[in-house]
Amino acid sequence: xxxxxxxxxxxxxxxxxxxxxxxxxxxxxxxxxxxxxxxxxxxxxxxxxxxxxxxxxxxxxxxxxxxxxxxxxxxxxxxxxxxxxxxxxxxxxxxxxxxxxxxxxxxxxxxxxxxxxxxxxxxxxxxxxxxxxxxxxxxxxxxxxxxxxxxxxxxxxxxxxxx
Numbered sequence: 001x002x003x004x005x006x007x008x009x010x011x012x013x014x015x016x017x018x019x020x021x022x023x024x025x026x027x028x029x030x031x032x033x034x035x036x037x038x039x040x041x042x043x044x045x046x047x048x049x050x051x052x053x054x055x056x057x058x059x060x061x062x063x064x065x066x067x068x069x070x071x072x073x074x075x076x077x078x079x080x081x082x083x084x085x086x087x088x089x090x091x092x093x094x095x096x097x098x099x100x101x102x103x104x105x106x107x108x109x110x111x112x113x114x115x116x117x118x119x120x121x122x123x124x125x126x127x128x129x130x131x132x133x134x135x136x137x138x139x140x141x142x143x144x145x146x147x148x149x150x151x152x153x154x155x156x157x158x159x160x161x162x163x
Contacts, residue, residue, distance in 0.1 A: 021072060022092040024056070025065040026099050030110075032061035033103035037114045062100065069096065 035045040035057045046054045058064045069092055076085035102109045134142030 019091070022069075022088070022095055025069050025092070026095060027056040028058055028065045028068075029061050029096075029099045029103050031056040032058050033108060033110050034114070037108075037111045062104075065096065 031049075031053055032042075035042045038045055040048075042057065042059070046057045048054070049057065069088075073085050073088055076082075076088060105111075107115075131142050131145050135146060
């Protein structure tokens with residue numbers, strides 16, 4: 001049994017902060033890349049999403065994320081927190097590498113995924129428009145689609161009866 005529970009708890013809390021800080025660096029890379037992929041200007045997107053998500057959008061996301069990561073590691077070593085610094089690097093480096101592989105390139109895998117998803121949504125909305133027009137025209141296949149969709153929605157947990 002540990003008799004230094006307070007010290008142990010502080011260590012556990014410090015290690016939990018590792019994940020949050022690395023997550024912030026990943027958000028800088030991801031949100032900045034999303035802002036670049038969208039059809040609006042980055043400035044417009046940043047203005048719309050400030051102060052929350054917008055704070056993660058940067059013109060120099062790789063530089064900002066890697067400098068913050070590096071300075072955090074250097075600070076931990078300077079403070080004598082070598083185990084925390086090593087854990088920060090062990091956890092952070094692979095995540096940063098994976099994220100940069102996804103967000104970099106021309107086009108990046110993120111841009112490709114965005115375009116693919118955008119095409120999917122365009123198809124979805126086009127299909128809805130087609131079904132709506134067919135319903136207005138009284139076409140039987142559209143009525144079948146409508147009934148099937150209503151059944152799916154009725155069975156969703158969102159619509160589950162309250163206990």
